[in-house]
Amino acid sequence: MTAEDRFAGKTIIVTGAGSGIGRATAVRLAEEGARLIVSDVVADRLDDLKTSLPGADVRTVVGDVTDSRTVDAIADACEGRLDGLANIAGIMDGFLPVGELDDETWDRVIRVNVTAPMRLTRAALPLLIESGSGSIVNVASEAALRGSAAGAAYTASKHAVIGLTKNTAFMYGPQGVRATPWRPVRSPRTSKQRSSANSPPAGSSL
Numbered sequence: 001m002t003a004e005d006r007f008a009g010k011t012i013i014v015t016g017a018g019s020g021i022g023r024a025t026a027v028r029l030a031e032e033g034a035r036l037i038v039s040d041v042v043a044d045r046l047d048d049l050k051t052s053l054p055g056a057d058v059r060t061v062v063g064d065v066t067d068s069r070t071v072d073a074i075a076d077a078c079e080g081r082l083d084g085l086a087n088i089a090g091i092m093d094g095f096l097p098v099g100e101l102d103d104e105t106w107d108r109v110i111r112v113n114v115t116a117p118m119r120l121t122r123a124a125l126p127l128l129i130e131s132g133s134g135s136i137v138n139v140a141s142e143a144a145l146r147g148s149a150a151g152a153a154y155t156a157s158k159h160a161v162i163g164l165t166k167n168t169a170f171m172y173g174p175q176g177v178r179a180t181p182w183r184p185v186r187s188p189r190t191s192k193q194r195s196s197a198n199s200p201p202a203g204s205s206l
């Protein structure tokens with residue numbers, strides 16, 4: 001098997017595929033033969049991704065991943081076959097300590113970074129179990145390991161991602177499903193991205 005066909009015949013969901021790590025993941029999977037279901041809240045970004053992958057089998061689902069209709073649309077796009085789920089969409093929190101944290105930022109960060117991956121995992125599990133070797137990758141962060149990498153909301157959310165991932169691995173490993181947290185190293189970002197980070201959907205992340 002070559003790198004070109006490592007994912008041949010596999011169907012993989014990638015959230016946050018319009019930018020950054022999600023886009024890079026989607027491109028690599030397509031190059032290695034995967035059938036992709038890519039999702040993002042920004043339609044233009046998905047259109048651009050699809051255009052950049054002529055010949056690849058790419059389905060796009062535009063929507064906010066915190067909206068259950070988006071989760072349903074992603075699940076429907078699988079058409080009964082799923083081998084992998086990459087929960088990559090995520091937002092930052094403006095590095096706010098808890099004393100300065102407003103409820104809206106907390107709720108939004110938790111919904112995007114934790115609740116949405118949980119719902120997508122729940123929706124994907126039946127097909128992942130059926131595939132016999134399903135895989136879930138949840139993007140964590142340095143902030144999942146220590147308290148000094150981001151604000152309170154993002155730090156709490158990424159710690160929660162680790163807990164969700166560990167529990168999923170424990171509960172569904174016996175049925176052939178792997179769940180893995182992934183901690184990217186920090187990618188270069190501009191100071192503008194950092195300062196606007198808590199205004200989704202364009203928010204950058206740690």
Ligand SMILES: NC(=O)c1ccc[n+]([C@@H]2O[C@H](COP(=O)([O-])OP(=O)(O)OC[C@H]3O[C@@H](n4cnc5c(N)ncnc54)[C@H](O)[C@@H]3O)[C@@H](O)[C@H]2O)c1
Binds near residue numbers: 016018090139185
């Ligand atoms: N970039 C880093 O250095 C870094 C480091 C550690 C962890 N991470 C994590 O990696 C993931 C991706 O980070 P990135 O830097 O590539 O981010 P990014 O901002 O470049 O891309 C995130 C994508 O997710 C989409 N998105 C955001 N909220 C959404 C929502 N509610 N519904 C649907 N789509 C939504 C955005 O439109 C965007 O296209 C995040 O979970 C982040 O926390 C990033």
